[in-house]
Amino acid sequence: xxxxxxxxxxxxxxxxxxxxxxxxxxxxxxxxxxxxxxxxxxxxxxxxxxxxxxxxxxxxxxxxxxxxxxxxxxxxxxxxxxxxxxxxxxxxxxxxxxxxxxxxxxxxxxxxxxxxxxxxxxxxxxxxxxxxxxxxxxxxxxxxxxxxxxxxxxxxxxxxxxxxxxxxxxxxxxxxxxxxxxxxxxxxxxxxxxxxxxxxxxxxxxxxxxxxxxxxxxxxxxxxxxxxxxx
Numbered sequence: 001x002x003x004x005x006x007x008x009x010x011x012x013x014x015x016x017x018x019x020x021x022x023x024x025x026x027x028x029x030x031x032x033x034x035x036x037x038x039x040x041x042x043x044x045x046x047x048x049x050x051x052x053x054x055x056x057x058x059x060x061x062x063x064x065x066x067x068x069x070x071x072x073x074x075x076x077x078x079x080x081x082x083x084x085x086x087x088x089x090x091x092x093x094x095x096x097x098x099x100x101x102x103x104x105x106x107x108x109x110x111x112x113x114x115x116x117x118x119x120x121x122x123x124x125x126x127x128x129x130x131x132x133x134x135x136x137x138x139x140x141x142x143x144x145x146x147x148x149x150x151x152x153x154x155x156x157x158x159x160x161x162x163x164x165x166x167x168x169x170x171x172x173x174x175x176x177x178x179x180x181x182x183x184x185x186x187x188x189x190x191x192x193x194x195x196x197x198x199x200x201x202x203x204x205x206x207x208x209x210x211x212x213x214x215x216x217x218x219x220x221x222x223x224x225x226x227x228x229x230x231x
Contacts, residue, residue, distance in 0.1 A: 009228070010045050011036070012068050014059060014109070015081035017052035017201060018126050018210075025191055028203040029183050032126070032210035033079075039215045044228045047071070055085040055094040056105035065109070074117030077225060079214075080109050081162070083125030083144040084200070098143045106151050119224070122152045124163035126210060129182050129199035131175040137167060158223055165213040181206030 013019055013033040020031040037046040049068050051059070059065055059082070068078070082105075086096040096102040106122070113120040124145040130138045145163045152159035170178045183198035185191075202210065218225050 008043055008045055010047050010071070010073070010076045011040075011225075012072065012076065012078045013046065013048045013050050013081075014065070014068060014078060015050040015123075016054050016084045016125075017050070018084060019048070019050035019079075019081050020052055021048045021050070027191055028185065029198070029201050030204045030207035032202060032207040032214075035204070035208045035211035036214065039211065039230060040228050041230050050081070053085055053094070054082070055088070055096060056082045056102055056109070057086065057096050058094045060105060060108070061093070065112075069112060069116065072113065072116045072118050076116075076118040078109070078113050078118060078120050079123055079160075080106065080120060081123040081125060082106070083141050083148070086144060087140075087142060098147045102144060103147050103151060106148060107155065110151070110155055110157055119158075121158045121160060121223070122148050123160045123214070124148050126162050126166040126202075127170055129170055129178050131178075135175050137171050139163075139167070158221060160214055160217040162210060162213060165217075166210060169209060169213075181209065 018031060019033040021034055022029050022031055031050060033046065033048040033050055040046065049064060051064065085094045086102050088094050096105060110120045125141050127137070128140050130140050132138055141163065149159060151157065170181065173181065181202060183196055183201045183203055185196040187193065187195035189195065215229065218229065
């Protein structure tokens with residue numbers, strides 16, 4: 001028997017291109033949010049509002065956050081993952097100082113979610129495949145993940161630390177094999193005739209791994225969402 005809309009909850013995803021829904025002409029590029037629905041039962045609908053290139057700032061100024069709030073209802077969840085584009089200091093429409101605007105925007109998301117009777121979950125940004133010539137993975141996110149961790153602690157918000165989980169994953173694969181997780185496409189592909197070497201965005205394998213990390217953390221932290229996972 002189908003689950004009625006009234007008894008269903010929604011998981012809203014807000015964030016950037018690493019999480020976002022992709023069009024068929026971009027395949028095999030895959031946002032990890034695209035892989036999430038399969039882990040949940042029919043009482044949950046994943047609504048992916050993440051968009052390429054967005055920061056905590058531009059997601060608000062473009063009116064995207066208001067659209068989420070308008071749909072949000074009591075008992076829903078919001079997964080919040082920003083950082084990749086907040087650090088773009090040459091773009092005033094996206095850049096945020098990690099200790100001021102980035103922090104304040106994340107607090108705004110958390111507080112306004114809670115005012116609607118919904119549940120925020122913070123997720124640190126996923127790592128880029130950024131190995132140096134010695135084969136060492138170099139972090140590119142600076143202090144943004146640490147600021148998010150401090151907000152989670154201060155406001156008692158569940159935190160899924162994707163920076164750490166994806167760093168461990170990419171290091172375990174190593175400089176060469178880790179290409180299997182990202183948008184590395186050989187020339188001749190239908191969507192990328194000249195090939196593609198992208199160390200930020202995932203292919204289906206990488207996206208699935210990240211979604212699996214999220215589900216594993218829901219279980220590990222015994223979050224209330226656990227009751228909606230498929231058994």
